[in-house]
Amino acid sequence: MGKKTISYAKWGYIFSIPFVVAFALFTLYPIIYTVFIAFTDLKGANNTTPHLLTGDLLKNFKDVMATQQFKISFGNTWKIWMMNFIPQMGLALILTAWFTDNRSKIKGQGLFKVAFYMPNIITAATVAIMFNSFFGYPIGPVNDILMRFHIVDTAQNFLIKKSNGQGIVAFIQFWMWFGYTMITLISGVIGIDPSIFEAAEMDGANRIQTFLFVTIPCIRSILLFSLVTSLIGGLNMFDIPYLFLKGGPDNATLTTNVFIYNQAFSGAYLYNRAAAASLIMLLIIVFFSSILFYVMRDRDAAKAKKLRKQAIKQAKLKAKEVA
Amino acid sequence: MAEVTAPAKVKKPSAINKRKNPIYMAFIYVICIFLLIICLFPFWLLLVNATRSSIEIQTHAVALIPSKYLQNNMNVFKGKDFNVLVGFKNSLIISASATILAVYFSSLTAYALTAYEWKLRDGFFGFIMGVMMIPGQVTAIGFYQMCYKLHLTNNQLMLILPSIAAPMMVFFMRQYLQASLSMEIVESARVDGAGEFYTFNMIVLPIMKPAMATQAIFSFVGAWNNLFTPMILLTKNEYKTMPVMVSLLKGDIYRTEYGAIYLGLFLTVLPLIIIYLLLARYIVAGVALGAVKG
Numbered sequence: 001m002g003k004k005t006i007s008y009a010k011w012g013y014i015f016s017i018p019f020v021v022a023f024a025l026f027t028l029y030p031i032i033y034t035v036f037i038a039f040t041d042l043k044g045a046n047n048t049t050p051h052l053l054t055g056d057l058l059k060n061f062k063d064v065m066a067t068q069q070f071k072i073s074f075g076n077t078w079k080i081w082m083m084n085f086i087p088q089m090g091l092a093l094i095l096t097a098w099f100t101d102n103r104s105k106i107k108g109q110g111l112f113k114v115a116f117y118m119p120n121i122i123t124a125a126t127v128a129i130m131f132n133s134f135f136g137y138p139i140g141p142v143n144d145i146l147m148r149f150h151i152v153d154t155a156q157n158f159l160i161k162k163s164n165g166q167g168i169v170a171f172i173q174f175w176m177w178f179g180y181t182m183i184t185l186i187s188g189v190i191g192i193d194p195s196i197f198e199a200a201e202m203d204g205a206n207r208i209q210t211f212l213f214v215t216i217p218c219i220r221s222i223l224l225f226s227l228v229t230s231l232i233g234g235l236n237m238f239d240i241p242y243l244f245l246k247g248g249p250d251n252a253t254l255t256t257n258v259f260i261y262n263q264a265f266s267g268a269y270l271y272n273r274a275a276a277a278s279l280i281m282l283l284i285i286v287f288f289s290s291i292l293f294y295v296m297r298d299r300d301a302a303k304a305k306k307l308r309k310q311a312i313k314q315a316k317l318k319a320k321e322v323a
Numbered sequence: 324m325a326e327v328t329a330p331a332k333v334k335k336p337s338a339i340n341k342r343k344n345p346i347y348m349a350f351i352y353v354i355c356i357f358l359l360i361i362c363l364f365p366f367w368l369l370l371v372n373a374t375r376s377s378i379e380i381q382t383h384a385v386a387l388i389p390s391k392y393l394q395n396n397m398n399v400f401k402g403k404d405f406n407v408l409v410g411f412k413n414s415l416i417i418s419a420s421a422t423i424l425a426v427y428f429s430s431l432t433a434y435a436l437t438a439y440e441w442k443l444r445d446g447f448f449g450f451i452m453g454v455m456m457i458p459g460q461v462t463a464i465g466f467y468q469m470c471y472k473l474h475l476t477n478n479q480l481m482l483i484l485p486s487i488a489a490p491m492m493v494f495f496m497r498q499y500l501q502a503s504l505s506m507e508i509v510e511s512a513r514v515d516g517a518g519e520f521y522t523f524n525m526i527v528l529p530i531m532k533p534a535m536a537t538q539a540i541f542s543f544v545g546a547w548n549n550l551f552t553p554m555i556l557l558t559k560n561e562y563k564t565m566p567v568m569v570s571l572l573k574g575d576i577y578r579t580e581y582g583a584i585y586l587g588l589f590l591t592v593l594p595l596i597i598i599y600l601l602l603a604r605y606i607v608a609g610v611a612l613g614a615v616k617g
Binding site: 008011014018020022026033104110117119121126129130132139141143175180184232238239261264265279 | 348355359361362366368369380381383385428432434435440457461463467471488519523544547551554555565572573585595598599603604610611612
């Protein structure tokens, strides 16, 4: 009997070593180093020796906050995210309602899902440049279509207007992500106990009532998950705005990540300010992801606690039996 | 009983009438087909324009039928310093290695979190959950400076090794293991005298195959599409990945060679489109699977 109580616990530690080491080297250390740089004078092309700021330790943060471009980029990031997220979630909800409605079975759902998700797996860098050439002036597919159908008489230079730039970036994000959100929501609805829907139908609820008052409350946690992941993705938006118009026209598509990139890597070499700006964004992301963290953790922790309590109870019972 | 329920159903004819309202159904299909075209047409346009001459594109930028200038565009394209094959090779090396490491070590970490009772386990899992959402971009400055100091920029290993620690994947793998791993199998392997590492490789990994396949697809596509880190780390042309090379396509050299631009864009998405069309069912199912955990 003694052999059965051999502890395998050490293997838990041993098998976690590769993860811990890689995480420490490639994520934790860079985070700490970024924090450190944010309080130093590290700038210049070949400068690798940061010195802690002597006077005002928070100078980099204050500089960033005072920079007009950072304020603009921060506003743009939120604006573009909302312009993409609201229609994206709206459309995804409508499509979810249609596809999961068993009163009107939509045919070809598999095909629609595959097609709607496709833009999501395509390289964002390619998508950005593709749309840039689609809106080309004076020739480009969008202008060609508009002129062929006589919607406009002369070619339009879409990309010089600030609102167009933001709108198109938001549209590209929408185009890339609505399929993903839709599949996410549909999988949530499929997980709902079907008897709830039958009961609603029995009670005479129509489609809209069923969706609003039965389906949506049941997929609350998935909606929150979509919201938070989309928000974090949106706050990190880089590929599309950077490659679509390099932040232009007139800073209209300058997002915070494009700002950070410009500070550090496009000739300015202001690593300390870029680090400070990264940290500001990190704090915001940590704030929002901690909301998700608590919502998701509570359930898991509660489950684990229950199981452990049961295990302890059983062990005690066994011990009593043996005694 | 049947007599009681039957009249109850007849009581709500409105719901039954709505069941197959043809106008409502037609409306749904029209919207869905419209969205389908919006999602797929851009890629078709890339393909078609890749086969058209610059003059054709200048007269009409939209066409539905391919032309005959593919070879011509290919020659223009080859003349530039944008070498698709090199980018393709680099992307393949980085994405494949990163995926193998991520899948293997995430499975190992998930196994450590599932099969063993150890003191720091819950704390470690809480930590993984906590860092799951931190995007790589916010640590980029520190990461770049670290690599620069150690003369490791332009080193592909710096894009491969970090994938050993993939918190999101550990989370999904753990979820899968908890549902599908029975400790009895592990116990019987122990009785047979198998070492813990051997048991993991020979018995647990095969159980995890479905989860590994799904995660591998997403990991590969994610690594393939990554732009930010390769762009700041890789400055030499011989190391550049596909997305970094695509970003060069925007340069002025190609301005008038419209066909060549479209060809370049099409070539960069071709491998992804092929993977997607072959594995679409699994990919869509994988997205749904990942979401249920939320």
